[in-house]
Amino acid sequence: MSLEVRAIDETEFPAWLRAKRVGFLRPPVVSDEEVADRLPHTDLSRTYGAFDRGRMVATFLSFDQRLSTVGGADLAANAVSGVTVSPTHRRRGLLSRMMAEDLALAKERGDACATLIAAEYPIYGRFGFGVASWTTEWAVDVTRAGFDRRRPGPAAEDGGGRIDLSDGAEIRKEGPALHRRLAAQRAGVTDRTARLWDVGTGNAHHAEPWTEPFYAVYRNDAGEAEGYVAYTSDDKWSDTKQPVNTASVRDLVAVTPAAERALWRYVCSVDWITRVRTGYRAPDDLLPLLLPDPRAAQVVTHADMLWLRILDVPKVLEPRTYATEGTLVLDVRDGAGFAGGRFRLDASPEGGAVTPADASPDLVLDVADLATLVLGDESAVRLAALGRAEEAVPGAAARADLLLRTSQRPWSMDIF
Known part of the structure; x- marks a missing residue:
């Protein structure tokens, strides 16, 4: 029997909370007080459930968020949370279906990126997320x-x-x-x-x-x-x-x-x-x-914190500032088709200008790996050494580090 994935309605919210608690190995008991407290603050149009013969077997929600970038500006982000799949329904593609629909809607809204805090490290790279802060x-x-x-x-x-x-x-x-x-x-x-x-x-x-x-x-x-x-x-x-x-x-x-x-x-x-x-x-x-x-x-503890999924390269790179002036042509690979392409970044301490580029690239990398660079934390030189970025022009990774890295590492203090 096919599994239905859709946004829930108000009557299904208690079942959604119970299914979420099951996924996080917490007692599957939800009080009326919890429902009454949380429901007014939940956008049900962005709260998804997967159903098997009427039973909730997976959960997913998203909400609007602002994320600070280098230099003090902020980005419009689609924050992902409450992601669970019940142990009876693992490996059936439920997360992939919910994530694909949510990211497509975020892209349509014009969000610059999506964010999440990962309970497990290996899950989200395949959706284009990369670790932006530790x-x-x-x-x-x-x-x-x-x-x-x-x-x-x-x-x-x-x-x-x-x-x-x-x-x-x-x-x-x-x-x-x-x-x-x-x-x-x-x-x-x-x-x-x-x-x-x-x-x-x-x-x-x-x-x-x-x-x-x-x-x-x-x-x-x-x-x-x-x-x-x-x-x-x-x-x-x-x-x-x-x-x-x-x-x-x-x-x-x-x-x-x-x-x-x-x-x-x-x-x-x-x-x-x-x-x-x-x-x-x-x-x-x-x-x-x-x-x-x-x-x-x-x-x-030392671990990954904020995961970032770029949905629009110019919207992510233009608002931030850069340590010095410089130009970098990036060839960004994105299997899902949200943010791929070749882009020319003209960077300066005042900000960046990002335009489509026909010129040969300096650096070739996956959208998930670009996400690790955009808030200034990761090193493009290290990504190249790991085989996760390709220098089409010798020295391009070091040039990227000169532009993108920051004197303070990004800090994401809140779990959501």
């Missing part, structure tokens, strides 16, 4: 980090500013503007809607038990907020009545180096905290080298 998490042994905990507060050590304890309501007020400032400074940041701020600060229904975090805001000497941190702590003591507590950072946003340094020093100086889990950070985060003894920070 993430790292550290565990810091603060007893060995080298900070002098007898000294004044961490903000004072930076010569100004202060740190104030806060709450979720203040973060919902101050946080969005800080997050937008961060996105203007760094590529790879995805936007946060009012709904995401509510969820992230406990002001919405949670399917899993919610633990209220501690919040702290850094303000400069003029009293302006320049960053904040949200963290939780466990409650553990040794047999000799010594504290061995771990602080787990949920969110740390800073728009100035002084704020970032002060917030990390603050978290690492809280009494009774002997260990700090940083949460997902940019791989070039300040933290390890901020410590007097960087060996106190051990990498516990």
Whole structure:
């Protein structure tokens, strides 16, 4: 019997949530409260289900997103989430059907790209997605980090500013503007809607038990907020009545180096905290080298984060800025036909101009591999060494790196 793939209606949303939970190996129980909370924020026209004799056996959804690119502009993105296939219906092409329909509609809408966070690495390359950003998490042994905990507060050590304890309501007020400032400074940041701020600060229904975090805001000497941190702590003591507590950072946003340094020093100086889990950070985060003894920070996670699928090469390359002036002709291969072609990039620190090209290419590569370059993270020289990019002109990969790579690696802080 053929399997039906289509957008769901309101009456099918509870079944869609249950099928999604099955796919992510979570208890297949959905409360009325969860349905009532999530349904108003879900675009059912972009929420797909696969049906076998009326039973939901696969899920998929997408939504509008803004993605920051190099230089502070943002891209219109089609964010993909909630992708599951029930274990009874694997390897029947359901994901391929849902993905093809969704990407075609995103292309028709004029989205520059599609994005997702992959639960498994091998799945999405065949759909033209490439890893555009990576993430790292550290565990810091603060007893060995080298900070002098007898000294004044961490903000004072930076010569100004202060740190104030806060709450979720203040973060919902101050946080969005800080997050937008961060996105203007760094590529790879995805936007946060009012709904995401509510969820992230406990002001919405949670399917899993919610633990209220501690919040702290850094303000400069003029009293302006320049960053904040949200963290939780466990409650553990040794047999000799010594504290061995771990602080787990949920969110740390800073728009100035002084704020970032002060917030990390603050978290690492809280009494009774002997260990700090940083949460997902940019791989070039300040933290390890901020410590007097960087060996106190051990990498516990280093993995791919944001996957990017280019749908329109000019729309992705033109809004960003470039380290220097230069020209590059790219031959982009795209088996799905969304973004393939030969393009001439005329780059400058002010931006890029991308036009169709008849000239011989400098660099030949798949659309998924171009996705790893466009936010400045990957090296074209490394792609060439891996056999994933072909230099039609000697030295083209190094020239691409000179234009495309950035001094800061892209950072995608949110899972969606």
